[in-house]
Amino acid sequence: MIAPLIEQSGGWVASFSGLLQYLLWPLQFGIVRDLVGLGALMGLFNLIPIYTIWWERKVAGRIQSRLGPMRVGGWHGWSQSLADGIKLLLKEDLIPEDADAVLFRLAPYLAIIPSALAFVALPFGATYVFRELDVALIFTLGVLGIEVIGVILAGWASNNKWSVYGAMREACQMVSYEIPMGMALLVPIVTVGSLSLRRIGDVQSDGWFSWLAFSSPFALVAFVSYFIASLASCKRAPFDLPEAESELVAGFHTEYSGIRWSFFFFAEYAAMFVVSGLAVILFLGAWNSPLPSSWAASVSDSLGGGVFARGVNGLLFAGPIWFVAKCVFFLYVQIWLRWTLPRIRIDQVLYGCVQVLLPLTMVLLLGNTMWVWASTSGDSSWATFARASNWVVGGIGAIFALMFPAIAAYGFYHRRRLVGNLVVDALPGS
């Protein structure tokens, strides 16, 4: 009775053997698979903020010659965020007397639900995506854009002038930085000719030099512009004016406490992951490794082509592990920028957007469009030039990519000179 049902599933359940086949057979129903996928997404959506917050505190500690959380859970305080979560759940839930109670309660959900929705169309691998949309990029940008409404309402409903200042800063910062962000993202889209994140990821499977950031000199600059604009849209330092602790107390979430307060942070850290994911998919090879995937067949053949060979290919060439690793690296960059750079003033934020980033991304878009147009003309001397520029830009990218481990190794080697013996002797693992 089960066999024909397994047949219907498109054969992939049948590719497993024995008992596993019977355990997997409910998965042939679309709705069961959707529920499993949703559960996985929600789990990820919870895990990312919990561990990014822990990591942020660890990195902040090390940058300031401290240890960061060390006690809760044993190894380097790994369960600090879980303990904080339990504390926040049990904390007294305060709503100011003069606040607009309905909007005050509603605002955290308007911030957290869009950032959870952003994961719906985000592909973690060529086949690891909950819903593959042909407009996945616009959808993700759209839902990230409505997250700001939650923040604005939170600031306004608190009926606190610092909160309203924070909300207004968030509004003008978000609305202005969305434009250079979208313009910078148009650069790789023009090169590929598609809005589907899956398709954009697939064209970059040919190794390091096929990554879109190196497709033209404009694309590399567009990547940097996008990264700066995405910092502003996630309200990360140096653009964290909406919460600016030293001037606005805590900005839009001054009046919030308990679990509602933590919702804003879930939204912020999940959005950080999503904007890193967009940067990785659109510029840096998506789920592909720096090795060209054309080598995958020979590796697979030499290993016998079984499940083991598929696993090796997933590690070496293309798989969700590469996507997550690249995203985690950019989360790390966002964290270390926050603890390195000072916060800039609101007029500097707007100057940077309207007078620097916006004209720059316009020039980049125009230049890249001309570049693509020249490349489609089929002129052989242009093809040679484009190839040479691809090698040069890819080489610059490779130098930058190798600089990170080199500087980290230098810092690790000279760690005693950097922070002093007293601190180092107390640092575990040094």
Added chain:
Amino acid sequence: MSSDAINAAAPGGLLEFFLFNAVAGGVVLSALGVCIAKNIVRMAVWLFVGLGSVAMLYFLLAANFLGAIQLIIYAGGTLVLLVFGVMLTSKSPWVRFDTPKLELIAAAVVCLALLVSLCVVLARTVWFGVETIVPGATVAAFGERLLTTYLVPFEVAGVLLMIVMVGAAHLARQEE
């Protein structure tokens, strides 16, 4: 996930019927909310619910591009500007909004005319026997049409928006 699985999850039967009615009801309710709410920020929130529900309707009808554009332009752009403007211009945090009687009557006349014309269109349209089309990827077709068949309207719309922007900047600078 393959497209087969997506089709299996949304068979277009009872589930779609239920979702369509729920979302359409949400649109109507939030539109009423915009009219009934007295506080201007509450109105904006109702408007947000309405715009979001319309985007959901688009997604439900497999018009992904329209849905995403609805989210990015109306829900994410226009509404944020609206709330921002309200917060900048309102002196007191609780802006009350009372409609004068005359405006109420004028609005009622306009709404009645709209209702009648919509009912006429509803009655005249042949609803059954319409071909069911499940569109695939529409973005490429959209882009091609916009830059070939409909190039002139597209450019005219672009020039119009440009004029609006220049005019707005001019008005804003005149205060100095």
